[in-house]
Amino acid sequence: MSVILELTRQITAEVIAPAAAAVDAERRYPKESMQALGKAGLFGLLVPKELGGLGGNLADLSAVTETIAAACGSTAMCFLMHNCATAVVAAKATPEQQERYLRPIARGEKLGTLAFSETGTGAHFYAPEIKAEPEAGQFVLNGKKSFVTNGDEADFVIVIANASSPGLGTDMFIVDTDAPGLRFDGVWDGIGLSGNNSIALFLERVKVSAGQLVGAEGDGMGLVFQVVAPTFILGVAGVNAGIARGAYETALRHAQTRKYADGRGLAELQAIQFYLSDMFGGVESASLFVSNAAAKAVRGDADAILHVMQSKVQASEQAIRVTNIAMQVCGGQGYTKALPTERYLRDARAGAVMAPTTEVLKEWIGKSVAGVPLF
Ligand SMILES: Cc1cc2nc3c(=O)[nH]c(=O)nc-3n(C[C@H](O)[C@H](O)[C@H](O)COP(=O)(O)OP(=O)(O)OC[C@H]3O[C@@H](n4cnc5c(N)ncnc54)[C@H](O)[C@@H]3O)c2cc1C
Structure with a gap:
């Protein structure tokens, strides 16, 4: 595991996950989570090492957003939009912009969007x-x-x-x-x-x-398609893969621990086992699709953009599907705030409507595979 991912897992376990329920219930900004990410240097994930950053790439970004979103979708989204802004600055920064933005970002002192x-x-x-x-x-x-x-x-x-x-x-x-x-x-x-x-x-x-x-x-249009699109799409695909994973892990834990009066456990029911299998497949396919697309983007493969676009579609659709199944597995308890399943379900709905939306991406992907011009 990379140092960046190890650091993210640690902050997620110690700060982000414990705050997630309150952030959602109180509808408040995840200040403590964002501060912890900044303090650890993760605001500088996409800032080059020579400017004090971590020098990470899009594979690191999608792995990080997936990890954070499995605990807290709100924090993952705030962190992602900051990284999109950072990527834009880093793409063409003048020496003055490097000093004024990129170095402070790497020190966790500036947040963008x-x-x-x-x-x-x-x-x-x-x-x-x-x-x-x-x-x-x-x-x-x-x-x-x-x-x-x-x-x-x-x-x-x-x-x-x-x-x-x-x-x-x-x-x-x-x-x-x-x-x-x-x-x-x-x-x-x-x-x-x-x-x-x-x-x-x-x-x-x-x-x-x-x-x-x-x-x-x-230069705006070039920046949109060469910098913002791959950064946002892979990052939000990671967010959705993470939301799906969080819902699956919640449902799995619930199925393993819920016992009926006669001593039987929820996980012993075949219907529930089918749901667990379905969710496991959905989570892994989303996660693998995103990491494969990110690896292609980092290598600069000729077909990278197609995989990048599809990764958001895949992850958004799996997040919506898996969180729905998780609700079913967790029954009435999942429908209440006793479990975070309902939070994951609500969080999962954003990805598909965030631009480029699922419909727009499907049109672009269809045109690309068919050799029809995008515009
Ligand atoms: C949680 C959240 C955070 C966001 N954060 C940011 C942010 O930080 N910065 C930012 O700039 N924006 C942000 N957005 C905005 C987002 O990226 C979209 O621009 C916004 O959601 C579009 O909403 P709308 O109602 O105008 O959609 P509309 O454009 O009205 O779309 C409505 C529906 O029509 C479909 N549709 C539209 N055009 C086509 C087409 N040509 N072909 C097929 N279907 C089509 C869409 O897919 C969608 O299903 C955020 C949105 C959300 C939900």
């Missing part, structure tokens, strides 16, 4: 309506971003906007959350991932300098 989604663009997050307006050598951002995970806990956000010059496509900016004109609003009221603090971001004449641009003007 992505502000991509807009109400008008929905699942098509790569086609923003917000425009970067040039003004006196700077850019001005106006508009609303919906669903910003980590929300006001973040120190910086990566904002995607239409480039100021026509024909240039999209830009990405690193925007500090204390910038004048930037504010968060709302409360996360989703059915699951209760602690992920995914709230709306308002940009009201927020001025950003050219030094806050990631790469050059017009």
